[in-house]
Amino acid sequence: MMRIPFVTFKPMECELDNDIRAAFERTFERSYYIGGPEDEKFEQSFAEYCGTKECVGVGNGLDALMLSLKALGIGSGDEVIVPSNTYIATALAVTYVGAIPVFVEPFLETFNLNPYNTEKAITEKTKAIIPVHLYGQPCDMDPIMEIANKYKLVIVEDCAQAHGATYKGQKVGTFGKVGCFSFYPGKNLGALGDAGAIVTDDQEIADKVRALGNYGSDFKYHHIYKGNNSRLDEMQAAFLSAKLPHLDRMNENRRYIASRYLAEIKNEYIELPKVIDDVTPVWHVFGIRCNHRDMLEKYLNDNGIGTNKHYPIPMHLQECYKDLNYSEGDFSIAEEISSTELSIPMYYGMTDEEIGYVVHVINNFSL
Known part of the structure; x- marks a missing residue:
């Protein structure tokens, strides 16, 4: 009888051992752990990889969703449509900004959001839709985008499980206003701890997410929002940069x-x-x-x-x-x-x- 684990990182870790150790040594020797050159390098590389103008590193995938919703002005009394079968972080992000998650049934065959059910759930309070590319399978984005445009709704893509997946040749995370990623260690692109990022073509949204994740500060000791502490640290950024080319x-x-x-x-x-x-x-x-x-x-x-x-x-x-x-x-x-x-x-x-x-x-x- 063979023994096969549900998941193991060993084959990847063996191949990338030297790169990962070099990333650690480089960052450790530099003694720069928050908001430094490693973070900047990874943000630029991941934006280029996804095909967006901006990338902002944050603490984890949940924060990527929450800060994006905050930056888009979604809050108390608003409704946000989410799949009924995703990981709970998708709904928690909506709750944390004071909005109401509205659950919508997926397709049974793909596990992904059903556009027909999505349109039926829209009310005058609906402000956004969060399609989740569950298990790394891209949602059928064309009809979802048509619905969003028809009702003037914002699309925030949950790409936590879909790094590098494409729909009609276009990377997920680039269809809506914001794409949100988790780099939890088990993800296809995983850090060696918690980490996340958002990608967008909207400079204003990127700047706002960056400020919201840095205590609401646009520069030191100047706070324009009631923000959070959610930043991609240098060490995790270095590890992600080592893995991204592979x-x-x-x-x-x-x-x-x-x-x-x-x-x-x-x-x-x-x-x-x-x-x-x-x-x-x-x-x-x-x-x-x-x-x-x-x-x-x-x-x-x-x-x-x-x-x-x-x-x-x-x-x-x-x-x-x-x-x-x-x-x-x-x-x-x-x-x-x-x-x-x-x-x-x-x-x-x-x-x-x-x-x-x-x-x-x-x-x-x-x-």
């Missing part, structure tokens, strides 16, 4: 793994994710669905294959959102995904033998 190559490896899963997993009890036309996913997560998810999970774990569940309790049923007065059954698609989704191993450096073993074991699953 991102496309490592994403391509993930696509290879996914292509084998999609072509070779053949089991009547397993629903594979659907990939829409004209997108290039980056497969941060490869989530399958099974009506006997817990049985499948135990079976895979017993056969040495690591798994994870994204996300077993949908947001509207989380205790922290009981004030929104939702009940079981209110978002049936999100609930179905939460009860049937199982994520299988997906990480840079999986060998053909390991991929084949995962496929073989899944194909042999039966009731």
Whole structure:
């Protein structure tokens, strides 16, 4: 029996060991830890990579969303549409600026935001839509942008799991007013701690996010906003700069793994994710669905294959959102995904033998 973890960083870390250590030594010797040349270098490089004019580093992905909403003037009494099945950070960012998250059901086949359901949820209080490119699969952005333009709504893209993914040849994060990224260590582009960034073509928004993340200060001891402390530190910026040149190559490896899963997993009890036309996913997560998810999970774990569940309790049923007065059954698609989704191993450096073993074991699953 092989043992395959759900995720491991070892293949990547072995390849990039010298680069990572050099980044540490360079930053440590410089003794400059906040807002210095490493931060500036990474922001410029990541903006160029995404194809935007501006990038602002922040403390984490949640702050990227929250500070973007703040910078856009979204606050108390406003409504912001979010998918019903994303990670809770998407909704928390809306809550933290005083606005109300309005949950909208996704497509069951792709896990991503359904434009038809989105349009039905719009009210006179709606100010923004947050499409989440979940698991590294780009949303169908054309109809989402059409709806936003029709109702004069702001698009803030949640790209926390989609570094380098494209829709019709264009990088995610560049369709809306702002694109928000997390560099949590497990992401396709991960720091060695918490980190995040926003990208935008709007200089005013970039400047405001930078000030809001620096205690609301535009220059030292001068505070124009009631801000937060959320900055990308020099060490994490240096680590990210070491990894960024390798991102496309490592994403391509993930696509290879996914292509084998999609072509070779053949089991009547397993629903594979659907990939829409004209997108290039980056497969941060490869989530399958099974009506006997817990049985499948135990079976895979017993056969040495690591798994994870994204996300077993949908947001509207989380205790922290009981004030929104939702009940079981209110978002049936999100609930179905939460009860049937199982994520299988997906990480840079999986060998053909390991991929084949995962496929073989899944194909042999039966009731």
